Amino acid sequence: MTYIHDTIVRLQKTSPAQAEFYQAVEEVLDSLQPILETNEKYQKHAIIERMVEPERQIMFRVPWVDDQGNVQVNKGYRIEFNSALGPYKGGLRFHPSVNAGIIKFLGFEQIFKNALTGLPIGGGKGGANFDPKGKSDGEIMRFCQSFINELYRHIGPTTDVPAGDIGVGAREIGYMFGQYKRLTGNYDGVFTGKSLLWGGSLVRKEATGYGCVYFAQYMLEAKGDTLAGKRCLVSGAGNVAIYTIEKLYQLGAVPVTCSDSSGTVYHETGINLDTLKELKEVRKVRLNEYVAAHPEAKFIPAADYPADGNAVWRIPAQLAFPCATQNELSEADAKALVANGVIGVSEGANMPSTQDAVEVFLDAKISYGPGKAANAGGVATSQLEMAQNASMQRWSFEEVDEKLKVIMKNIFLNASETAAEFGEPHNLVLGANIAGFRKVADAMIEQGVV
Ligand code: GLU
Numbered sequence: 003m004t005y006i007h008d009t010i011v012r013l014q015k016t017s018p019a020q021a022e023f024y025q026a027v028e029e030v031l032d033s034l035q036p037i038l039e040t041n042e043k044y045q046k047h048a049i050i051e052r053m054v055e056p057e058r059q060i061m062f063r064v065p066w067v068d069d070q071g072n073v074q075v076n077k078g079y080r081i082e083f084n085s086a087l088g089p090y091k092g093g094l095r096f097h098p099s100v101n102a103g104i105i106k107f108l109g110f111e112q113i114f115k116n117a118l119t120g121l122p123i124g125g126g127k128g129g130a131n132f133d134p135k136g137k138s139d140g141e142i143m144r145f146c147q148s149f150i151n152e153l154y155r156h157i158g159p160t161t162d163v164p165a166g167d168i169g170v171g172a173r174e175i176g177y178m179f180g181q182y183k184r185l186t187g188n189y190d191g192v193f194t195g196k197s198l199l200w201g202g203s204l205v206r207k208e209a210t211g212y213g214c215v216y217f218a219q220y221m222l223e224a225k226g227d228t229l230a231g232k233r234c235l236v237s238g239a240g241n242v243a244i245y246t247i248e249k250l251y252q253l254g255a256v257p258v259t260c261s262d263s264s265g266t267v268y269h270e271t272g273i274n275l276d277t278l279k280e281l282k283e284v285r286k287v288r289l290n291e292y293v294a295a296h297p298e299a300k301f302i303p304a305a306d307y308p309a310d311g312n313a314v315w316r317i318p319a320q321l322a323f324p325c326a327t328q329n330e331l332s333e334a335d336a337k338a339l340v341a342n343g344v345i346g347v348s349e350g351a352n353m354p355s356t357q358d359a360v361e362v363f364l365d366a367k368i369s370y371g372p373g374k375a376a377n378a379g380g381v382a383t384s385q386l387e388m389a390q391n392a393s394m395q396r397w398s399f400e401e402v403d404e405k406l407k408v409i410m411k412n413i414f415l416n417a418s419e420t421a422a423e424f425g426e427p428h429n430l431v432l433g434a435n436i437a438g439f440r441k442v443a444d445a446m447i448e449q450g451v452v
Contacts, residue, residue, distance in 0.1 A: 005050070006035075009027065009054060013027065017102075017106070020102065022103050022107040022328060023110065027110060028357070030435050033436060037439070037440065047451075049447070053113070056082060056109060057082050058081075058082040059082070060078075060128075060153070061078070061102065062077075062153075063076075064132070064145065064149050066144045066147075067144060069138050069141055076130045076131055076132045078130045078149050079129055080126065080127075080153055080156055080162070082126045084124050084446075086124060087116065087124050087441065088116075088121070089124055089159075090125065090162040091112070091123035091162075091165075091384065091385070092108070092125060092127040093108075093128075093129075093164065093165045093167030093170065093381075094129045094164045094166065094178075095129035095168045095169060096130050096134050096170050096174065097168050098131055100130060100131045104129075104328075107353065108127040109125055112127050114434065114438030115373075115375070118413050118417070118434060118438045119378050119382040119385065119409055120409065121382060121409075123384075126164075130149060132149075134169045134174075142173065142177065146178045146181065147178075147181040149178065150181040150185070153178075154181070154185045159192050159392070163191070163193065163384070164178075165194040165195040165380075165381070165384050166241075172202070175193050176196070191387070194385075195207075196387070201391055202387065203384075203397070204397065204402050205383055206383045208248065209383035210377050210380030211246035211249060212248075213376070213383075213406055214348050215249035216407055217376040218321060218369075218371065219253060220414040220415075221346055221371055221414065224369075224414075224418065225369065227345070228254075232255045232319075233256050233258055233321070234321040234322070234323060235321070236273070236323045237323070237324050237325055237351075237354075238261060238325035238327070239281075239282050239289055242380075243260055243325040243326070243350065246323050246350050247260065247273055247275055248275055251272075251275065257272060257273050258270060258272060261289065261312075261314050262288060262289045262326075263304060264288040264290050264303065265290060265301055265306075266304075266307075267289050267293070268300040268314075274292075274295070277295045278292070310332055311335035311338070312330055312332070316338050316342075318342040320343065320344060321347070322344055322346070323347075324350065324351050324354035326351055326354065327354065328353045329353065331355040331359050332356055333359050335359060336359035340363070340368065345368055346369035346370070346371075347369070347370050349372055349373035350376065350377050351377065364431065367428050369428075370431070371430055374434055375413050375417050375434040378410075382409045414430075416434075416437045417430045417433035417434040418430060420432075424436060
């Protein structure tokens with residue numbers, strides 16, 4: 003389609019060197035062909051042209067002093083992409099790979115993900131090319147304070163509500179909230195993913211992983227199957243992976259892998275969740291230490307991965323849960339998964355499968371839940387945190403978990419019914435993209451040219 007080509011060429015010219023952003027845009031536009039062809043209104047109102055352009059992009063210097071007394075400088079970002087459905091909502095990522103293109107792809111995905119939740123939240127994302135690895139607590143705090151010294155003027159409980167993402171958890175949210183409060187004097191729900199001691203919501207920590215497993219459960223149920231007894235591959239070892247593994251166990255499945263930048267752990271009888279939590283949540287060390295506690299498990303160092311992909315996806319299993327990061331699952335990985343008989347993939351990370359890998363899954367007609375649908379449980383529970391803060395209430399774990407299940411079920415139904423409406427019932431990429439787009443686009447039209 004020429005409009006896809008024209009849009010990408012225009013973006014390449016006006017926003018150069020943002021490969022991941024073009025990838026995310028191309029995937030969405032590709033799905034939108036059937037709805038754009040039959041609906042002139044979207045073209046008339048220049049919806050695509052407006053949607054790919056963030057409403058606002060904030061880029062700023064983040065200077066801080068390390069423990070040796072040296073001045074360090076990082077780049078900070080907040081992209082306020084689309085507020086048609088509500089205040090900008092999306093996480094902050096602190097990772098050395100962060101640049102304007104990464105934040106922009108994440109922000110773009112967030113628009114549709116947030117729309118799919120059915121909750122009143124717009125799309126935004128932010129972060130910094132700061133590497134929290136190996137930093138002391140004091141360094142993390144000084145970095146977070148400096149980051150907020152600029153960001154505080156752009157955020158607020160009804161304007162833009164950041165949360166965590168890779169490298170940003172409850173500790174970082176605490177330091178950022180503290181500085182925000184000091185600068186503004188406001189004790190309000192400006193962040194989500196807060197500590198349970200001061201305004202956080204039960205289940206928020208677990209929500210992305212739990213939601214991703216609920217999504218897999220609904221995909222399997224639609225085919226008369228269940229999670230019970232299924233061997234599952236999980237990548238990553240952060241918040242999303244840990245709580246994906248926890249929920250898989252609760253629903254009777256057997257997660258056999260996890261991974262980090264040092265390599266992959268393959269534990270045939272099932273990953274030991276206590277050891278994983280101890281290594282990652284308490285000691286914050288690399289996964290190669292896992293085998294010290296479990297000599298029967300196998301550790302595959304990252305240096306031994308196949309040249310065309312990731313060792314974790316070469317292990318035979320029935321389900322796969324990519325929970326690490328973008329483009330961690332290649333076309334060759336997807337082919338290996340399908341050849342090994344995988345029946346479902348549910349993405350806990352944002353855009354973990356390359357576009358060619360997605361094609362492999364769709365061609366094989368396996369159950370494939372794209373990240374913007376399958377991992378929406380995190381941001382959805384953030385909105386539940388906002389609702390509790392705004393009404394000065396606190397809901398029980400069971401109450402929030404129940405709401406999360408209902409939201410995930412509705413996302414699945416919305417995506418699959420929309421996919422069926424457009425003649426490709428198995429294609430949840432198509433269904434999720436069109437369902438999310440339609441909501442945001444129609445809201446934009448009703449709100450005029452803004
Ligand atoms: N970073 C998460 C995501 O990718 C959560 C964002 C949020 O809770 O605002 O959706």
